[in-house]
Amino acid sequence: MKCSQTSIFWSPNKIILGAGAARQIGKEARSLGGTKALLVTDPGVAEAGLLRGIREALEAEKIQADVFDGVIPEPPARVVDECARLARSEKYDVIIGIGGGSSLDTAKGVSIMATNEGKVLDYAGVDLVGKRGLPKILVPTTAGTGSEVSRVFVITNEEDNTKRAVYSSFVLADVAVVDPMLSLSMPPAVTADTGIDALVHAIESYVSVSATPFSDLFALEAIRLIAENLPVAYAKGSNLEARNNMMLAATMAGMAFTSGGLGAVHGLAYVLGTEYHLAHGRSNAIMLPYVMDYNKIGNLKKYARIARAMGENIEGLSSFEAAEKAVAAVKRLLAGVNISIKLADYGVSREDLPKLVEGGMKQARLFATNPRDLAEEDVKNVYSLAF
Ligand SMILES: [Fe+2]
Structure with a gap:
C-alpha cells in the first residue's frame, strides 16, 4: 500500500x-x-x-x-x-x-x-x-x-x-x-457451509482492491486457521480446540471484510440463494474455486500467499504455478467437507444459464473490489465452468 x-x-x-x-x-x-x-x-x-x-x-x-x-x-x-x-x-x-x-x-x-x-x-x-x-x-x-x-x-x-x-x-x-x-451442536453440513463462508470472506477481502494493511493481517490468518481447523471441526464436532479456532477465524474474517470488502464470489453466489434457496455459505462455496481460478491473474502474489497459508509448498514455483495451488487447495478442502462444486448436483440445469447471468450481473456492485474485472461474457464463462 x-x-x-x-x-x-x-x-x-x-x-x-x-x-x-x-x-x-x-x-x-x-x-x-x-x-x-x-x-x-x-x-x-x-x-x-x-x-x-x-x-x-x-x-x-x-x-x-x-x-x-x-x-x-x-x-x-x-x-x-x-x-x-x-x-x-x-x-x-x-x-x-x-x-x-x-x-x-x-x-x-x-x-x-x-x-x-x-x-x-x-x-x-x-x-x-x-x-x-x-x-x-x-x-x-x-x-x-x-x-x-x-x-x-x-x-x-x-x-x-x-x-x-x-x-x-x-x-x-x-x-x-x-x-x-x-x-458445538452445529451439524457437520452447517459447520462446512458456514466455515466456507468465513473462508470466502477472508479470501475475497485479501485479494480485494480495497484491502488494507489491517484487513490483510486478519484475512491471511483466518485463511490459515480455516484450512487447518475446518476439516477437524467437520469430522469431530465436539473438538473444542477446532471449534474455538473456527470461531476465531470467522471473527477475523469478518474484521477483514468489514474493512477490505468482498468480491465476485459473493456477487455470483447471490442468485443461487434467491433462485435455488441454497444456504449462503453453500452458494459461496460452489462459486469459490471458479472465481479464484478466474481472478488469480489479477493478483498472483496474493493468491500464492493464500496457497502457502493453506499449507501448500510453493517453494521454487513461479507465481502463476503457486497461485494455481491456492485453487487446488480450496478444491481439496471443499471435497474434504463433502461440498460438491457442480451446479447440476443442486438441481441447476444448463438451460438456467441466462437466469444465472442476469442474477450475477445484478450484483455487479461487488465486482468493483474484485481483483479482475468481469464483463457479462466473463460472468457467463465462470458460471459455465460450474456445471
Ligand atoms: Fe458471506
Whole structure:
C-alpha cells in the first residue's frame, strides 16, 4: 500500500473470545448500563438450549431477560421494525443478538431502530443512520458470517424481494462475545457451509482492491486457521480446540471484510440463494474455486500467499504455478467437507444459464473490489465452468 493512500479499520469496541465467554454476558450488559435485556434470536437457537446460560448470566446481575425468537432467515425488514417497536414500547435498554447471521443482523437493526425514527429500510445505504442505537452485545452460534464484528447488516425488502444493506458505525457491536461452546451442536453440513463462508470472506477481502494493511493481517490468518481447523471441526464436532479456532477465524474474517470488502464470489453466489434457496455459505462455496481460478491473474502474489497459508509448498514455483495451488487447495478442502462444486448436483440445469447471468450481473456492485474485472461474457464463462 502506498503511503499516499489512507485506510480505515473498523472493529467493535470489545471482543471476548474463548470457551465459557458467554458467562460474561451479564457483567458486560451491566457495564453497558443494562437493566432490561431483549434477547433477539431464532427458534432453533432457543430449542437447542443455547439461551439458558446467557439468561442465568443476566439474572445473576439482576438484569431482566426477555426473548424475542421471531427471527427468520434472510431477515425481512418487517421483522426488524416489529421487534424494534417491541423494544421501544417495553423500554429495553440493551439488545443481545444470539445466533447465526440472520439473528445478529436482526439484532443490529433492532438496536438502531429502537432509537431512530421511521422504518429500517429508510436507512439502507452508507452512513444514513443518525443516532446511536441501544447498546448491543452480539453472540454468534456459528463460525461463519462474522456479523458480530461487521458494521453492516442485510435485510430483505419483501415488496420486491431484494436485499438491502445498512452500513453505519452505529451498527458495530459494543461487545462481541465469541464462545465456541455455543457452536458445538452445529451439524457437520452447517459447520462446512458456514466455515466456507468465513473462508470466502477472508479470501475475497485479501485479494480485494480495497484491502488494507489491517484487513490483510486478519484475512491471511483466518485463511490459515480455516484450512487447518475446518476439516477437524467437520469430522469431530465436539473438538473444542477446532471449534474455538473456527470461531476465531470467522471473527477475523469478518474484521477483514468489514474493512477490505468482498468480491465476485459473493456477487455470483447471490442468485443461487434467491433462485435455488441454497444456504449462503453453500452458494459461496460452489462459486469459490471458479472465481479464484478466474481472478488469480489479477493478483498472483496474493493468491500464492493464500496457497502457502493453506499449507501448500510453493517453494521454487513461479507465481502463476503457486497461485494455481491456492485453487487446488480450496478444491481439496471443499471435497474434504463433502461440498460438491457442480451446479447440476443442486438441481441447476444448463438451460438456467441466462437466469444465472442476469442474477450475477445484478450484483455487479461487488465486482468493483474484485481483483479482475468481469464483463457479462466473463460472468457467463465462470458460471459455465460450474456445471
Ligand atoms: Fe458471506
